[in-house]
Amino acid sequence: MSEYIPVLIMLIIGAGTSALILVATTIIGPKKSFADKMEPFECGESPIVSPKLRFSVKFYLVALFFVIFDIEAVFLYPWAVLFKSLGLFGFVEMMIFLALLGVGLIYIWKKGALEWE
Amino acid sequence: MIADLIEAVAKILFIFGVNMGFFAPVLGWVERKQSAVMQDRVGANRADIFGFTLIGLLHPVADTIKLLTKEDFIPAGANKLFHTLAPFITLTPALIAFSVIPFGGQYEIYGHTINLVIADLDVGILFIFAFASLSIYGVVLGGWSSNNNWSFLGAMRASAQMLSYEVAMGLAIIGVIMVYGSLRLTDIGAMQENFFKWGIFLQPIGFILFIACATAENKRIPFDIPEAETEIVAGYFTEYSSMKFIMFWMAEFLEMITIAGIITTLFLGAWHIPFISSKMLLSLFSFAGANGATILVMLTNIATFFTKIIFMIWFQMTIRWTLPRFRYDQMMKLGWKILLPLSLINIFITGLVLLL
Numbered sequence: 001m002s003e004y005i006p007v008l009i010m011l012i013i014g015a016g017t018s019a020l021i022l023v024a025t026t027i028i029g030p031k032k033s034f035a036d037k038m039e040p041f042e043c044g045e046s047p048i049v050s051p052k053l054r055f056s057v058k059f060y061l062v063a064l065f066f067v068i069f070d071i072e073a074v075f076l077y078p079w080a081v082l083f084k085s086l087g088l089f090g091f092v093e094m095m096i097f098l099a100l101l102g103v104g105l106i107y108i109w110k111k112g113a114l115e116w117e
Numbered sequence: 118m119i120a121d122l123i124e125a126v127a128k129i130l131f132i133f134g135v136n137m138g139f140f141a142p143v144l145g146w147v148e149r150k151q152s153a154v155m156q157d158r159v160g161a162n163r164a165d166i167f168g169f170t171l172i173g174l175l176h177p178v179a180d181t182i183k184l185l186t187k188e189d190f191i192p193a194g195a196n197k198l199f200h201t202l203a204p205f206i207t208l209t210p211a212l213i214a215f216s217v218i219p220f221g222g223q224y225e226i227y228g229h230t231i232n233l234v235i236a237d238l239d240v241g242i243l244f245i246f247a248f249a250s251l252s253i254y255g256v257v258l259g260g261w262s263s264n265n266n267w268s269f270l271g272a273m274r275a276s277a278q279m280l281s282y283e284v285a286m287g288l289a290i291i292g293v294i295m296v297y298g299s300l301r302l303t304d305i306g307a308m309q310e311n312f313f314k315w316g317i318f319l320q321p322i323g324f325i326l327f328i329a330c331a332t333a334e335n336k337r338i339p340f341d342i343p344e345a346e347t348e349i350v351a352g353y354f355t356e357y358s359s360m361k362f363i364m365f366w367m368a369e370f371l372e373m374i375t376i377a378g379i380i381t382t383l384f385l386g387a388w389h390i391p392f393i394s395s396k397m398l399l400s401l402f403s404f405a406g407a408n409g410a411t412i413l414v415m416l417t418n419i420a421t422f423f424t425k426i427i428f429m430i431w432f433q434m435t436i437r438w439t440l441p442r443f444r445y446d447q448m449m450k451l452g453w454k455i456l457l458p459l460s461l462i463n464i465f466i467t468g469l470v471l472l473l
Contacts, residue, residue: 003236003237003238004236004238005125006125006128006129006216006235006236007213007216007217007235007236007238007244009125009126009129010129010133010212010213010216010235010236011209011213013129013133013212014208014209014212014213015205015209017137017208017212018204018205018208018209018212018364019205021208021360021364022201022204022205022360022361022364024185024360025184025185025187025189025359025360025361026189026201028185028186029185029186029187029188029189029359030186030188031188031189032188035193038192038193039192039193040192040193040194040195040263040264040265040266040268040356041192041265041267041350041355041356042265042266042267043350047265047266049266050264051264051265051266051268051269051270052264052269055269055273056273058277059273059276059277062277062280062281062449063276063277063280065281065284065453066280066281066283066284069284069288069457070283070284070287072288073284073287073288073291074287076287076288076291076464077243077291077294077300080291080292080294080295081294081298081299081300082298083294083295083298083468083471084298084471087472088472091468091469091472094468095465095468098461098464098465102458102461105453105457105458109453109454114449114450114453114454115446116445116446116449116450117446
């Protein structure tokens with residue numbers, strides 16, 4: 001556990017630096033506000049639609065694929081560390097697992113879920 | 118115990134000083150100067166103290182003073198808490214991620230063993246990935262809380278892009294772990310003493326895949342769609358001003374350094390000089406006595422490591438100013454249809470070669 005203490009010190013120093021910059025820039029800079037200036041930037045126009053509307057469903061799909069394939073990657077890490085001691089059996093077993101996910105990748109590919117038109 | 122604590126604090130201050138005190142400000146200058154040289158311009162050269170411009174090296178100082186005295190702008194309708202929190206969440210993980218990268222080997226000086234890494238974790242690579250992916254929260258929060266259409270589009274693009282490339286990046290590293298059989302970065306570094314055992318020779322495909330994915334994770338050209346100036350102003354940090362704006366840039370530069378560090382440790386032989394083993398170095402420095410020779414070897418190794426890092430940073434900068442930007446569909450196609458299958462094939466081939 002003791003090897004994590006330097007990480008903790010680093011975390012405190014890092015967070016402290018970030019917080020210091022934030023506080024400094026909030027205190028030092030001038031503050032002049034009027035209605036026209038506080039508008040969100042829209043290339044000189046007044047914004048007519050709020051950004052908090054619906055957006056493309058494609059982004060949700062990417063998030064779903066990410067969960068599937070990233071969990072696959074998480075399973076691969078311990079296997080990769082022990083690869084040499086697991087031998088042929090471990091290799092074949094993991095390749096079957098990868099093949100199953102490969103079939104999944106081909107399926108979403110053929111379904112057109114990876115197309116951005 | 119006291120010696121260990123002093124050693125730990127010294128290493129933290131060294132890395133922190135090098136990253137925040139040297140690399141983060143100087144890289145801002147390097148990026149401007151290198152782009153200028155590559156495009157046949159002069160670049161930043163105006164900021165001076167009593168007429169001394171030092172080829173523009175005073176610009177980072179001038180920029181910091183200027184940005185500190187600028188107004189901290191939060192647009193109407195923005196979520197003030199998240200708008201302030203976003204740069205914090207982006208910068209802090211970028212600062213910490215470097216702490217598991219070894220910048221030298223293990224040395225015995227005056228009976229005290231020095232291990233030149235801040236935290237020698239047995240899950241080193243996973244630690245870096247965990248902290249590197251935290252920065253996505255800062256990006257999405259910043260874009261969402263700004264109440265600006267461009268910011269929101271930038272945040273959506275950034276989240277989809279970073280998620281896509283994180284998968285391929287995680288899988289590209291698997292080959293290296295299979296070859297070296299460890300997640301501990303000091304072990305991986307120590308195993309690359311022989312020039313022909315460097316990761317770039319054992320895992321050439323993994324090296325190319327990792328550079329591509331890491332550039333995309335860092336949102337740099339050719340993958341800078343989330344902040345594409347010609348399309349969505351500045352993407353997710355359109356509404357940021359003063360030091361908050363520069364915090365996103367600092368995070369990007371720090372991530373560049375971390376990427377250079379990972380590439381050096383995994384693929385470019387970490388702190389080893391090609392064809393010169395530690396024993397040869399030790400006999401070369403034998404005139405300084407046992408402890409002096411070890412100290413000189415240590416300094417040589419640190420210098421070698423940072424030379425390699427600077428080379429990789431130069432390489433990333435050159436990519437930035439050489440290639441044009443991908444279109445969004447091209448980028449997602451590259452991530453899911455080319456890099457992901459390639460990294461799976463790489464794992465298969467690596468396993469096959471290791472078993473034979």
